[in-house]
Amino acid sequence: MQIIKLNKSIIPGCDVSDLEKLKNLVKETCSVEGIGAYKIGLQLCIPFGIRKVIDAIRKYTDLPIIYDHQKAATDIPELGEKFASAVKGVNAVILFPLAGPETEKEWIKACKKEKLGIIIGGEMTHKAFLETEGGFISDKEALKIYEIAAKEKVNDYVVPGNKPEKIKLYKAFLEARGIKPIFYSPGLIAQGGNITESAKAAGKNWHAIIGRALYNAKDINKAAKEMVKNLNL
Secondary structure (H helix, E strand, C coil): CCCCCCCEEEEEECCCCCHHHHHHHHHHHCCCCCECCEEECHHHHHHHCHHHHHHHHHCCCCCCEEEEEEEECCCCCCHHHHHHHHCECECEEEECCCCCHHHHHHHHHHHHHCCCEEEEECCCCCCCCEHHHCCCECHHHHHHHHHHHHHCCCCEEECCCCCHHHHHHHHHHHHCCCCCCEEEECCECCCCECHHHHHHHHCCCEEEEECHHHHCCCCHHHHHHHHHHCCCC
16 A cells, blocks of 8 residues: 655644644644644654544544554564554554564555555664664664565555665665655755765655754744645655
8 A cells, every 4th residue: 555645745743732732733733735644653652542633633634644663563563453443543563573574574464454555664864773873773684674574565664764775775775675665855955964875875766754944843834835845756
């Protein structure tokens, strides 16, 4: 299933502190051509509940809602079904299956059963994530996460927007395995990533996830329009 109708878009990361700020963010951006979806996560869903967050967005738009559990699929395989059932109402979920291959496969299966779009991530944007940068996760195992997802016929992937060279690497890696990847990238602007540069690295299908640089802007609507321009549509 295609999560976002556009080939390239801006996805507001809705990590604001309350529902009124969420409503304002959506109201200011949902009519901007080039806004593709909204990403919600722990900042709103823990205090207010996922249903109320979904309802707040749906007052203004039918654009897809992506739930980022920050990070989902890092538990036992059997919890995949409970997770997929609990997030009903969103269009897609982001999974970072750092708990191993069996968890990854079972959570993908469970999300497919609930007809959720699935976006798989293997590398995060912050310092000291991969072993070569002083982190816990080896570069080889990050690639394995993407490889397993490709075998499960997943087309959508999170890749770090502040590392365009890695976007190119993952693109070539997935294409070599018969996948035409659709990429989603955090790590832009506030974390140093450049929208235009990463868009070029990703190719035809890429969605920029923008949080602080958008919801903290003095004029959110104007900022959204400028960011869309940088996609080089």
